Amino acid sequence: MPSSLKTNSKPLPDPNNQDEGAWTDSAIFGLGSLVGTGFLDNPALDARSSGKDESRLRLAASVFANAHDGIMITDATGCILDINRAYARISGYSPDEIIGRMPNFLKSDLHPLEFYEEIWRGLKKHGQWRGEIWNRRKNGHLCQELMSISAVLNGFGELTHYVAIYTDITELKESQLKLEHLAYHDALTGLPNRVLLGDRIQQAIASVKRRNGLLAICFLDLDDFKPINDTYGHQSGDRLLIEVTKRLKDSVRETDTVARIGGDEFALLLCELESPQEASDILTRLQQRVALPYKFDHISATISASIGYTLLPGDDTDPDSLLRHADQAMYIAKHEGRNRLHLFDVEQDLRIRHKRENLTRIKKALVDREFRLYYQPKVDMRHGKVVGMEALIRWQHPELGLLMPADFLLVLGDHPLLMEIGEWAIHEALTQIAEWRKGGLKLRVSVNISGSHLLHPDFISRLAAHLAAFPQLNPRYLELEILESSALGDVHHVSQVISKCREMGVDFSLDDFGTGYSSLLHLKRLPAKTLKIDQTFIHDMLDTPEGADAIAGILNLASAFKRKVVAEGVEFIEQGIVLLRLNCDVVQGYAIARPMPAAELPNWVAKFQPDPAWQASLRLPWRRSDFPLLAAEVEQRRWLKIVSMAVERGDRAALSNSVSNLRESSFGHWLYGIGTERYGSLPELHEIPKLHLNAHRVSAEIAVHLARGNTGQAFELLVEHRSRIRELLEGLLALRAAIVDLSRKPRPVGDPSLNSTFG
Numbered sequence: 033m034p035s036s037l038k039t040n041s042k043p044l045p046d047p048n049n050q051d052e053g054a055w056t057d058s059a060i061f062g063l064g065s066l067v068g069t070g071f072l073d074n075p076a077l078d079a080r081s082s083g084k085d086e087s088r089l090r091l092a093a094s095v096f097a098n099a100h101d102g103i104m105i106t107d108a109t110g111c112i113l114d115i116n117r118a119y120a121r122i123s124g125y126s127p128d129e130i131i132g133r134m135p136n137f138l139k140s141d142l143h144p145l146e147f148y149e150e151i152w153r154g155l156k157k158h159g160q161w162r163g164e165i166w167n168r169r170k171n172g173h174l175c176q177e178l179m180s181i182s183a184v185l186n187g188f189g190e191l192t193h194y195v196a197i198y199t200d201i202t203e204l205k206e207s208q209l210k211l212e213h214l215a216y217h218d219a220l221t222g223l224p225n226r227v228l229l230g231d232r233i234q235q236a237i238a239s240v241k242r243r244n245g246l247l248a249i250c251f252l253d254l255d256d257f258k259p260i261n262d263t264y265g266h267q268s269g270d271r272l273l274i275e276v277t278k279r280l281k282d283s284v285r286e287t288d289t290v291a292r293i294g295g296d297e298f299a300l301l302l303c304e305l306e307s308p309q310e311a312s313d314i315l316t317r318l319q320q321r322v323a324l325p326y327k328f329d330h331i332s333a334t335i336s337a338s339i340g341y342t343l344l345p346g347d348d349t350d351p352d353s354l355l356r357h358a359d360q361a362m363y364i365a366k367h368e369g370r371n372r373l374h375l376f377d378v379e380q381d382l383r384i385r386h387k388r389e390n391l392t393r394i395k396k397a398l399v400d401r402e403f404r405l406y407y408q409p410k411v412d413m414r415h416g417k418v419v420g421m422e423a424l425i426r427w428q429h430p431e432l433g434l435l436m437p438a439d440f441l442l443v444l445g446d447h448p449l450l451m452e453i454g455e456w457a458i459h460e461a462l463t464q465i466a467e468w469r470k471g472g473l474k475l476r477v478s479v480n481i482s483g484s485h486l487l488h489p490d491f492i493s494r495l496a497a498h499l500a501a502f503p504q505l506n507p508r509y510l511e512l513e514i515l516e517s518s519a520l521g522d523v524h525h526v527s528q529v530i531s532k533c534r535e536m537g538v539d540f541s542l543d544d545f546g547t548g549y550s551s552l553l554h555l556k557r558l559p560a561k562t563l564k565i566d567q568t569f570i571h572d573m574l575d576t577p578e579g580a581d582a583i584a585g586i587l588n589l590a591s592a593f594k595r596k597v598v599a600e601g602v603e604f605i606e607q608g609i610v611l612l613r614l615n616c617d618v619v620q621g622y623a624i625a626r627p628m629p630a631a632e633l634p635n636w637v638a639k640f641q642p643d644p645a646w647q648a649s650l651r652l653p654w655r656r657s658d659f660p661l662l663a664a665e666v667e668q669r670r671w672l673k674i675v676s677m678a679v680e681r682g683d684r685a686a687l688s689n690s691v692s693n694l695r696e697s698s699f700g701h702w703l704y705g706i707g708t709e710r711y712g713s714l715p716e717l718h719e720i721p722k723l724h725l726n727a728h729r730v731s732a733e734i735a736v737h738l739a740r741g742n743t744g745q746a747f748e749l750l751v752e753h754r755s756r757i758r759e760l761l762e763g764l765l766a767l768r769a770a771i772v773d774l775s776r777k778p779r780p781v782g783d784p785s786l787n788s789t790f791g
């Protein structure tokens with residue numbers, strides 16, 4: 033019976049709907065009619081009962097008396113009429129103490145009024161109610177019961193009794209709770225375990241989001257706990273862990289969580305923080321506390337803790353990842369020397385993840401054969417010949433199109449994948465050389481090799497295996513360009529590798545020479561046949577007088593060490609002229625050809641014609657002091673590019689370093705100085721300032737339009753700008769030709785300036 037049933041509450045089950053759950057008296061075998069007669073308590077049945085009725089009553093009485101569950105019968109008002117032995121055992125009350133009372137004296141005070149109202153509603157509506165209820169035993173202890181009450185109706189559908197059956201589930205519930213506690217807590221310290229921690233993190237995340245708060249998820253690992261376990265035994269180790277637990281709990285607030293997630297690993301949730309600094313302060317204090325000496329069982333020990341943590345918001349992810357991030361940060365703290373605190377770096381993690389994804393993708397690209405080699409010719413300007421090709425990797429990405437090395441090689445760093453790619457490139461290049469040879473084209477191909485690849489212990493044997501796969505091919509058709517040669521560690525070892533490869537017939541170039549820290553020692557000790565002057569030198573060589581001097585310096589070095597030279601990144605014919613003048617004959621760059629697919633190469637080689645300007649300059653080499661004239665042409669073409677790009681992007685700022693004042697430019701200095709002095713007699717020279725002014729007036733106008741946001745007008749002027757620059761370039765070219773002409777003519781009498789002009 034619900035313990036607080038009121039006597040005036042009269043449930044009235046629907047007599048027509050007995051199926052809903054109300055018992056009829058016949059349905060309980062006349063149990064109700066026996067109530068209060070003492071019959072139920074007396075298995076020796078009344079002699080007057082006989083026949084079928086008698087056996088049913090006997091059965092009912094036996095069920096009542098012997099049931100393991102407690103049974104209580106009340107009248108229609110709820111007044112207790114009888115209880116069985118089991119109920120007496122459960123409640124602690126004898127029938128005498130209970131019969132005639134209303135059941136509400138049994139109530140536990142644990143349920144609100146609504147709970148009992150709900151039971152009544154159930155009884156009224158369905159004639160029964162079933163559920164869990166807390167009652168109080170006679171000894172005052174609480175008792176949890178599974179109760180099912182049914183209303184009993186007579187043959188006319190009138191309510192006569194209630195029968196309640198009770199199962200004592202107190203112990204069951206307690207052991208269930210114990211099991212649950214075990215499932216969610218650590219047995220040694222009683223702290224929440226990993227499972228409960230996951231739950232708590234989830235709740236904490238929800239709360240942070242609701243309140244715009246700040247949460248720290250921390251991972252703590254004791255430093256050198258194992259030696260303590262080993263020295264003093266596991267029991268002492270356990271004592272220490274319990275002591276650490278106490279200190280941890282004392283260092284945080286009630287609302288925070290301390291959990292144990294492994295042998296000497298703990299996790300902490302610091303909730304409702306004011307600032308990241310607060311998290312660091314709390315954890316520092318906690319670390320200091322853990323580091324204080326421990327004294328127990330005549331043992332005195334000290335221990336420290338490495339802590340990693342992550343903050344939310346900031347690290348907005350799921351509970352598992354948060355804990356993993358804190359763990360990663362802890363790992364760094366440990367690595368940095370223990371007893372440290374380290375905050376997880378979200379951005380760095382993103383970068384690392386990105387890198388990992390990239391690596392996986394690159395690996396797949398290698399398997400799926402998405403890499404290609406493009407070939408860029410190297411030509412000898414003096415002899416007008418193609419002397420070789422550089423193989424440059426490209427990635428034909430199915431979604432992103434053709435990718436350049438900078439888009440994917442940098443990600444690799446020193447990863448072994450870079451070596452795999454290098455191996456692929458060597459094999460691919462050899463295949464291609466063999467292919468070209470079949471078509472009658474004999475071309476030397478250089479393949480770029482990273483320093484780490486070269487230093488791999490298997491490098492030589494693998495190279496030998498590659499060459500062996502092409503027995504018909506002379507190995508001298510393969511060359512290797514060593515990248516970052518300045519960063520190569522053991523020069524002696526590298527030089528041995530290079531020597532061994534050279535014995536096999538494969539030569540080397542030192543790529544990007546002059547960048548980084550290329551020591552003379554490298555140049556002296558590394559037996560590479562060729563130096564490739566880095567393109568930055570070529571790019572800058574006409575900008576200042578020092579530009580050409582730097583190249584001249586490298587060329588002198590190369591000559592002193594008897595190395596060949598290739599200049600790469602030659603974008604303008606004039607650069608080639610200057611290089612020839614400096615005695616650098618072999619060049620590679622956009623001025624000659626851009627890297628191209630293997631299939632296009634034979635045709636390109638067949639059609640190759642050296643630029644006539646090179647031959648002309650060989651006959652009449654330019655004076656170094658006249659280089660500014662060559663520089664001016666390069667400069668104007670670059671200027672045209674800059675202006676076009678600025679207009680396309682609507683970007684005024686790109687035009688800010690315009691040299692509109694001719695006199696201030698280095699070409700202007702030449703023009704009004706040495707130029708006029710030497711070639712003042714040439715009308716072509718006097719055309720230049722006008723042409724220059726025309727071109728730069730238009731670009732100044734474009735700059736004004738861009739500044740005002742008139743991109744349309746800037747676009748229109750671009751056409752005119754191109755024409756003016758073209759006129760200027762033609763003017764410069766005409767001047768150049770006139771100077772060459774002048775040099776061919778007999779020296780005019782009294783013009784000492786031409787004394788040593790050419791030759």
Ligand code: C2E
Binds near residue numbers: 423450544
């Ligand atoms: P690198 O070996 O110095 O190659 C020369 C780079 O300059 C190439 O860039 C080439 O396309 C570019 N270039 C050639 N002429 C000009 C020019 O006139 N102007 C300008 N601005 N650039 C020019 P790419 O193909 O993007 O390669 C870049 C770098 O990637 C290479 O520099 C090399 O260090 C590396 N690389 C290329 N292929 C491989 C490879 O198969 N394996 C390895 N490990 N690295 C490679």
Ligand code: MG
Binds near residue numbers: 422513543
């Ligand atoms: Mg190279």
Ligand code: MG
Binds near residue numbers: 543566
């Ligand atoms: Mg290079």
